[in-house]
């Protein structure tokens with residue numbers, strides 16, 4: 001069994017943590033046995049960069065008035081369809097998927113799950129499934145068909161109906177302003193490579209807050225800005241499909257977080273009765289034993305995967321290690337003159353965290369920067385990355401992988417939540433967790449997705465451990481409410497609690513996991529009421 005080196009977890013209290021200042025090298029490496037582990041772990045005290053303890057924005061926390069949120073998640077481009085209806089403009093993904101040779105699975109989301117026309121039925125199934133929350137995104141192109149300028153009333157009123165439909169059914173809407181589907185006119189101007197996108201995004205955000213801010217209490221600016229940029233600039237599978245372009249990868253994240261900060265600042269100025277943050281993904285870094293420079297590898301992988309997002313989002317500043325890392329990576333960023341003020345004003349109220357997998361890393365072994373992803377399935381390719389000259393990922397043979405080569409390791413739910421609690425401390429909503437699989441229904445269209453039930457059940461057990469240990473987690477959402485378009489993976493990769501029959505009039509049939517989740521939620525409520 002491999003041993004791994006990991007960040008501090010709740011297994012070690014803060015009191016044990018030596019206080020270190022910025023630029024203090026990490027020295028302390030501890031070894032311990034962990035009950036969740038598949039082997040022996042070594043913990044790194046990652047205190048090289050002191051936590052920024054500035055007070056959080058003083059907004060009334062809407063969480064105080066909410067029960068624990070048990071929900072599921074969707075995203076506009078992946079489920080809405082109606083790509084050219086209701087005055088909607090073209091998004092970058094509409095354009096990209098129309099280019100044959102870029103569209104690896106030969107499908108697009110012009111119809112998708114047709115949520116645009118069937119959202120009432122989907123909301124009914126969410127409510128009947130015992131869920132009290134839905135995370136959804138708005139389509140920027142539906143609201144501002146040109147990306148900027150005049151808002152489209154038809155688009156706004158569609159989202160009025162969706163949000164009101166949630167509230168009528170006691171479903172708390174958690175709204176993301178942008179989930180990858182950039183308006184094409186903005187992409188034409190350089191998209192996330194152009195710092196002026198922050199102003200355009202701020203204007204779009206203001207329109208959404210003005211229209212929906214009275215009813216929506218949970219907001220996110222962007223979905224997974226790091227993973228979005230990674231797929232677009234390192235893996236090269238999302239538009240504009242650049243491979244191993246580290247400069248663009250980091251420049252996008254800088255611009256994304258500048259845009260996010262702008263939207264957060266506008267939201268706070270408007271004094272609306274809710275909370276706003278960003279959605280980040282897969283934040284847990286674990287370093288394999290046998291690694292020669294574990295502390296350096298940890299810091300580098302944490303910077304590359306997390307810190308460009310988490311520092312602005314939760315501390316209102318860029319990572320203190322930014323310049324040092326840029327120099328090591330041999331690259332630079334175009335930065336705006338007033339960045340310190342912009343990021344300080346854009347600190348969020350909470351974090352939305354998506355948990356699927358960890359980053360299992362070791363020393364750089366001279367491989368050029370590259371990413372391995374599998375957009376077709378079948379299990380031949382394991383997910384991974386090399387980031388020259390900093391670190392590489394490893395395949396851990398003791399951990400099972402799904403059919404797209406992604407680790408299935410449920411105990412990371414607990415470890416990710418405790419890691420964020422220890423290092424950043426903000427409230428968290430667990431906004432995505434799920435299991436992608438190739439599914440075969442029976443003759444009636446019913447799917448007995450026992451694998452999903454088993455895997456999500458194990459993640460939920462791990463979530464419960466984190467809750468019991470004091471993680472400030474306020475909600476959990478399964479990806480996804482129903483089957484939908486899985487980006488470059490097309491429609492074969494299914495995540496839904498409800499099957500959508502894409503070949504037969506998009507009929508909805510709840511899967512076994514839908515009823516199982518409903519029963520789980522009601523059992524949890526009963527348990528907590530008794531406690």
Ligand code: BGP
Nearest residue numbers: 075223224227436479486487489
């Ligand atoms: C998250 C995205 C979602 C969703 C999910 C599953 O990163 O926020 O949009 O797609 O991952 O990923 P995939 O569909 O690529 O399997």
